Amino acid sequence: MNVIVCVKQVPGTNEVKMNKETNTIIREGVEAIINPFDTYAVEEGARIKEETGGKATVLSMGIPSVAELLKETISVGMDEAVLLSDRAFAGSDSLATSYALSMGIKKIGDCDLIICGKQAMDGDTAQVGPGLAEKLGIPHTTYVRKIEEIKDGYIRCQRMTEDGYEVIEMPLPAVITVVKEINEPRLPSLKGKMKAKKTEVTVWTADDIGADKALCGLSGSPTQVVKTFVPEHNVDSEMIVGTPEEQARNLARKLLSMQFAIQVQEDE
């Protein structure tokens, strides 16, 4: 079974990390990483390929340096890596991204299942998976927490819902987006790392995949960001002090009087 896993590079979080080589603390504010949700997609893709045979290809769209990140996925089970990289793709919103990826997938060809992470860590939109399925004209299921069965042009999977899950069957090819509950991503093996080093990432331009440039990048994106701002957390913070008994009593009183206030407002 041939699987394509779509991943996105996102800015790393502002967490403090250790530089393993120099053993010093470094702040990696804008270091690019593979979207953490996509690592579950990579793992699931690797497992399906290993169980059913076939090929697992990782696909991304981004600037040329993303190629290095894609190599990491080779060390955890992907066979081939394809990067769509072209200035024509810059400024893509989720619609233009869905289009470009769909053209990349068509060019790779012969694919049974496409797996995406449930959403990207930076934009949090969760729109590309379903948008991509629509552009390919194939079914999709979001928030997949388990694949119950996959064989001969058919998948049965569990979609996580607000109060449980649904069991959904679809014909293949299809798109699924996965939640972190689905698996635990493996660590790269030494053999995998060696393989990653030797792997050449295939880089395709808009022309290579036969994409209509008008549908890519800025010109293919209906949405525009007009303003960004840092939200203000104006919190009236009150520390409740005293013995634990006093703290508990005072907090309960404050909340009960507030709850009461809320109810009064609703009655008006």
Added chain:
Amino acid sequence: MAGIRILKDKCVGCKLCVGACPFGAIVMIDKKAEITDACTLCGACVSACKFNAIDFERGAVANAVDVSKYSGIWVFAEQKDGEPESIAYELLGVGRELADARNTALSAVIIGSNLDDACRKLITKGADKVYSVDDASLEKFNDESYSGIFSQLIYKNKPEIVLLGATTYGRSLAPRVASRINTGLTADCTKLEIDPTDGKLLQTRPAFGGNLMATIVCPNHRPQMATVRHKVMKEMEADESRVGEIIRPEVNIPRDLVVKVKDVVKTITEMVPLTEADIIVSGGRGMGDPKNFALISELAEVLGGAVGASRATVDAGWIEYSHQVGQTGQTVGPQVYFACGISGAIQHLAGMSSSDTIIAINKNPDAPIFKVANFGIVGDVMEVLPLLIKEFKSALK
């Protein structure tokens, strides 16, 4: 030529754009800003620049439509067993404001089975019209049939704005439909307004785990589509005297579906699902031991709330993933949120900081959770929680 460039004569080297760029794509060279290849043309720097020193030319767009041909505000009314979900009423609440600002009608679209009561309720909650597609085959949400029907209705009736809930179903249906129609979709909005100058929908949403807010428009395509975060918009009071029109549109209901929902399983046995709860009691690593979560459950029960958890406790296997609050879990916005033994990593804050009142109980006075908490208690949760439960029990008897 579309693209972005720094106007060197206007750039004063203030570095505001460097800080505003989410991708680290702006560097300072000779005290002037310079844009590197890492630029994704997101435009965040343009609004950050106080000196109009960044020129952003968008150029022509594909698939633009004549926006004057589109009118009316639509909301997708999610339902379960024929009963509208609360998100539907929240959408009507904000939809009503938008419709009034645009001086146009507010319509609800409901797809399901046995919907007569639901249609009436949607009208009392603000809808002027209800498009009801009522068929036994449509009882349960199905991406294939629902997206087919919803797209047909949009093509035929040309609404200018379409809102859906940022729920499991909404976030699956909306992008599928927007992709079919080739229009813009903004996910997970927390604020929607009409621009008084040109009537466009201003869609504001958090990005980067809530570290940044972005306002997004869809100027040349219609409908302007958005999903809206649950528990953010206010419902209208039900008004039984409201009159509205119930329309049963002629649509082609997809039969022979290839996507089949074989089973719907409820695993969350609590009375209140996390995303619906008005009160959430969440526990973190500071609870010390999985069995101490019984205290979290007990307080939640006393207050009629739901149980939440930090990522650390879910990863450690103390509690199921479905309880996880935060960027990789659920986004919640209850009236009251208790963070018990949760330090408040940014990823956790992203999932709960829109709660009306936040209470933090933590041993460490420097825990970041106190920065967003309305009430803070520095202390041992294992000591404070039983006392708190006792207080509430005696007060709520």
